[in-house]
Every structure is written in structure tokens, then in C-alpha cells.
Amino acid sequence: MSVAVIGAGAFGTALAVVLASKGPVTLWGRDIGWSENPRLPGIDLPPALRLTDRIEDCAAETVLLALPAQVLGGFLAEQAQFFDGRNLVSCAKGIDLSTLQGPSALIAAACPAATVAVLTGPSFAADIARGLPTALTLACADPDKAETLQAQLSTASLRLYRTTDVTGAELGGALKNVIAIAAGAAIGAGYGDSARASVVTRGFAEMTRLAAALGARPETLAGLSGLGDLVLTCTSEQSRNFRYGLALGAGRDFAAGTTVEGAATARAVAALAPKLGIELPISQLVAGLAEGRVAMKHALDILLNRPLKEE
Ligand SMILES: NC(=O)c1ccc[n+]([C@@H]2O[C@H](COP(=O)([O-])OP(=O)(O)OC[C@H]3O[C@@H](n4cnc5c(N)ncnc54)[C@H](O)[C@@H]3O)[C@@H](O)[C@H]2O)c1
Ligand SMILES: O=P(O)(O)OC[C@H](O)CO
Numbered sequence: 001m002s003v004a005v006i007g008a009g010a011f012g013t014a015l016a017v018v019l020a021s022k023g024p025v026t027l028w029g030r031d032i033g034w035s036e037n038p039r040l041p042g043i044d045l046p047p048a049l050r051l052t053d054r055i056e057d058c059a060a061e062t063v064l065l066a067l068p069a070q071v072l073g074g075f076l077a078e079q080a081q082f083f084d085g086r087n088l089v090s091c092a093k094g095i096d097l098s099t100l101q102g103p104s105a106l107i108a109a110a111c112p113a114a115t116v117a118v119l120t121g122p123s124f125a126a127d128i129a130r131g132l133p134t135a136l137t138l139a140c141a142d143p144d145k146a147e148t149l150q151a152q153l154s155t156a157s158l159r160l161y162r163t164t165d166v167t168g169a170e171l172g173g174a175l176k177n178v179i180a181i182a183a184g185a186a187i188g189a190g191y192g193d194s195a196r197a198s199v200v201t202r203g204f205a206e207m208t209r210l211a212a213a214l215g216a217r218p219e220t221l222a223g224l225s226g227l228g229d230l231v232l233t234c235t236s237e238q239s240r241n242f243r244y245g246l247a248l249g250a251g252r253d254f255a256a257g258t259t260v261e262g263a264a265t266a267r268a269v270a271a272l273a274p275k276l277g278i279e280l281p282i283s284q285l286v287a288g289l290a291e292g293r294v295a296m297k298h299a300l301d302i303l304l305n306r307p308l309k310e311e
Pocket of ligand 1: 039091092
């Protein structure tokens with residue numbers, strides 16, 4: 001089965017590099033004039049990897065969509081017709097702010113004849129590209145297709161587990177970014193490791209509550225795509241979401257142009273919470289911080305002054 005990857009950022013390039021160990025892969029990017037990706041320094045491109053800026057070169061059976069969540073809708077609006085009918089695997093970890101939908105729903109709406117899947121889980125692009133061992137979740141509602149894609153996209157270093165819970169897998173990846181910002185802010189503000197553990201644990205409860213309200217299976221959130229990715233992202237300075245939180249907490253500027261999916265996703269979550277009738281205090285606070293509505297010096301009081309409750 002042929003493979004193409006759309007989006008030549010750090011993650012799309014890393015996936016293309018590792019998948020090229022099994023056969024030819026086409027990688028599409030809009031700004032692909034390099035032989036070493038500046039977003040993924042020190043990684044050589046294998047001979048089986050073909051770079052292109054022409055969508056027509058991406059007529060593969062399986063196409064991985066590795067664009068940021070907030071630009072995916074615009075890309076699909078222009079290119080959906082070309083990709084309909086293929087296996088379309090979303091690799092984005094976010095919720096679209098304009099529609100409040102996850103990437104898989106955007107893809108399904110734009111490409112109704114496609115098989116939609118999600119590839120997610122704890123994984124830094126640099127680790128994948130270096131061939132370090134990584135376990136991910138492949139989610140597809142069709143169990144046979146899930147098995148086929150699991151086999152196609154697993155490699156010697158990339159071990160895929162499969163599930164049919166697309167909503168749960170996708171939301172785990174999106175929501176952990178929001179909580180990672182909060183965890184980073186706690187550390188950046190000097191609140192310490194105990195505070196971070198509270199944020200991670202209560203954040204996980206929020207992730208599970210929201211995902212369940214949107215039809216996910218709670219056990220999916222306890223897997224690689226939820227808890228696994230939450231642990232990675234809240235504990236490593238390799239994470240851009242965590243580093244963004246560190247900067248917020250410390251009152252420092254953060255590098256403009258860095259992909260921080262959790263900022264827009266927190267705003268989407270804050271818009272969803274009242275519609276679903278649920279409370280998501282950490283996520284709603286991150287939305288306030290990201291929008292500049294809430295000052296970091298008030299963040300702790302907002303969380304600690306909430307009414308006492310059962311765990
Ligand atoms: N980097 C990682 O370690 C990692 C790991 C797992 C998942 N992800 C997810 O992968 C997705 C992409 O992240 P990334 O790390 O590759 O980001 P990145 O910042 O490295 O790259 C983003 C890419 O998107 C391209 N882009 C932006 N707007 C575009 C548009 N309108 N049309 C076409 N291309 C456009 C940019 O040119 C760039 O190549 C995110 O949802 C992220 O959460 C990233
Ligand atoms: O750098 P981040 O914060 O976007 O995290 C990258 C991956 O999602 C970690 O699994």
C-alpha cells in the first residue's frame with residue numbers, strides 16, 4: 001500500500017522518515033526547499049523519501065495528515081476532492097476552534113467516501129525520526145481497516161496499538177496539550193512538583209469527563225493516547241506546550257510561530273464546557289491565560305478558592 005504524508009513540519013517529516021524504512025513515501029510541504037528540515041535538525045532524509053510541493057504527487061492509498069489542527073480545515077476546503085476515497089489518517093492533536101470539532105470529524109465531513117483514522121500517542125518527532133522505540137495508538141471505527149492500517153504503519157521502532165474509539169484517541173491527544181500548558185505554568189511560576197502532580201491528575205479527570213461527554217470510552221483515555229501522552233507532555237521540556245506554559249508561569253515571552261496546539265484547543269474546550277454542562281476548571285483557566293483574560297498572579301487563587309468537593 002502506498003503512503004503519502006501531508007505537512008512537512010517536525011511530525012510529518014519524522015513519520016515520513018521512519019515509514020520510508022519500509023518502502024517509498026511521499027512528503028508534501030508548502031515550503032519544502034530543504035534537504036534537512038529546520039524543524040527537525042540533524043535528521044538525514046532516506047533515499048526512499050520523496051519531497052514535493054505538488055498535491056498531485058500525493059495520490060497514495062494511505063495519506064497521513066500531519067498539519068496543525070487549526071489549519072487542517074482550510075487545507076481540506078481546498079483539497080478535499082483530491083483526497084476523498086483514500087485512507088486518511090489524522091495526526092493532528094487539537095480541536096478546531098471555529099467548528100469545535102476534532103480533526104477526524106473535519107476530515108469525514110470534507111471527504112465522505114474516505115476511511116478516517118487517527119494516529120496519536122506519546123511521541124516527540126525527534127525521537128521517532130531517530131528511530132527510538134515509540135508506541136502509538138491507531139484508531140479507526142472500522143475494525144478491519146484498523147488492523148490493516150496498524151500493520152501498514154508499524155515499523156521496527158514504531159509499535160502501533162489499535163482501537164475503534166476514534167473520539168477517545170483523538171481527544172486524548174488534543175486535551176493533554178491543554179493540561180501540559182497548565183503543568184508548565186505551575187512549574188514556571190515556582191509552585192513545585194507536588195502542584196504539577198495535582199494539575200496532571202485533576203487534568204486527567206477533566207480530559208476523561210469531557211471525552212466521555214463527547215462519546216469516548218473512558219478506558220481509551222487511560223491508554224497511550226490519553227494518560228501516556230499526558231505524562232510525556234507534562235514532564236518533558238521537549239514539549240512545546242509545556243514550554244509555553246513554563247513561559248506563561250514565569251511571565252516570559254514565548255517564541256512566536258511555534259506550534260502550541262493547546263492554546264487554541266483550550267479556548268475550544270472552554271466553549272464546549274457550558275454546551276455540555278460540565279466543569280473543566282483547569283482547561284478554562286488555561287483558555288483565560290492564553291487569551292490574556294486572566295493574569296498568572298490570579299490563576300492559583302481561582303483554582304484554590306473553588307468549593308471543596310469529593311475527589
Ligand atoms: N512535533 C511533535 O513532536 C509532534 C508529535 C505528535 C503529534 N504532533 C502533532 O502534529 C501536528 C503538526 O505539528 P508539527 O510538530 O509537525 O508542527 P510544526 O510547527 O513543526 O510544523 C507545522 C507545519 O505546518 C505547515 N503549515 C502551517 N500552516 C499551513 C497551511 N495553511 N497549509 C499547509 N501547511 C501549513 C508549516 O509550513 C509547517 O511545515 C500538530 O497537531 C502536533 O500536535 C507533533
Ligand atoms: O511539543 P508538543 O507539546 O506539541 O508535544 C508533542 C507530542 O504531542 C508529544 O506526544
